[in-house]
Amino acid sequence: MADVVEVPEALADAQARFNGAAGREFIAGLPALAARFLERWELRRTGPGMHGVTALVLPVERPDGTPAALKLQLVDEESAGEPVALRAWRGEGAVRLLEHDEATGAMLLERLDEGRHLSAVAERDSRRAVQVVAELLARLTAVPAPVGLRGLGGMAAGMLEAVPGALARLDDVRDRRVVRDCAAAVAEVVGEPGDRLLHWDLHYDNVLGGGADGGREEWLAIDPKPLAGDPGFDLLPAIADNFAVDEVRWRFDLMTQVLGLDRERARAWTLGRVLQNCLWDVEDGELRLQEQQLALAEVLLGRGPAAGSRVRG
Secondary structure (H helix, E strand, O other): OOOOOOOOHHHHHHHHHHHHHHHHHHHHHHHHHHHHHHHHOOOEEOOOOEEOOOEEEEEEEOOOOOEEEEEEEOOOOOOOOHHHHHHHHOOOOEOOEEEEOOOOOOEEEEOOEEEEEHHHHHHHOHHHHHHHHHHHHHHHOOOEOOOOOOEHHHHHHHHHHHHHHHHHHOOOHHHHHHHHHHHHHHHHHOOOOOOEEEOOOOOHHHEEEEOOOOOOEEEEEOOOOOEEEOHHHHOHHHHHOOOOHHHHHHHHHHHHHHHOOOHHHHHHHHHHHHHHHHHHHHHOOOOOOOHHHHHHHHHHOOOOOOOOOOOOO
8 A cells, every 4th residue: 555645734824824715725735735746757755754834745766776856736826837947957956857748837946955954054154055056046047037027027017006005004103214225226227127036035945956866066046936027036035034234235236246246236136026025014914014124124225233233144
């Protein structure tokens, strides 16, 4: 009898919370879905499953003994582009896609070293961690976005349309000023959204050691939520991860230098990511914005706290 795949309670709770009925339906069908693709792709489970907020990942072996990872997730606007991006990158700076089922979104991925996250390096050496992310992004964003991928232009236009409603729900003067200034920066560049293939979510935990057997590369990116746009929109996760306000400027400078970006355009699109986060918070019912978002924006806007002060997030 095949192993019965148990669904982690935290994954089930997250799917119900964020995706409602669709999430509950996905969770209910997940054991059968896993069994189906374990059989279809002739995979043998080699360890306990792993999960984040959206996906279940099972470590497996292929018939020839090659280690791999079976990833099962609910397909939505963000995840639909993942196999498209992985094919376009062809393993250059990112995990390799081995198999994909379009109907269900099931993917068989190259097995990386899930025990080696860049976040562990960041705890010891934040400059090294930012350098690694910057070098990966330089490679990933060098690739043109495939036709049909969701685009930054429409996303940014939607953000600007949502600003007046958000301002009406915010009472704090500082909150309102940050939202206005971020929106003004985005308005300057919204007409030129770019056409590069963006990862969109390259924080430290989405960078793993490049292989379970020692690795073909030291570090590789996983779990993209791709879109077509300007590389400046990809900088914020590495600026905000393990946040320290007195590191914002050098992190931003290092990344723009490694990626070869125009600083003002990159600043505008990074403020666009801050604006996106703020709008999401307001949409979720928050009446005050997060201190980290405010402090980060103010540094990039040239009115941040004095050097040496720190805001941890």
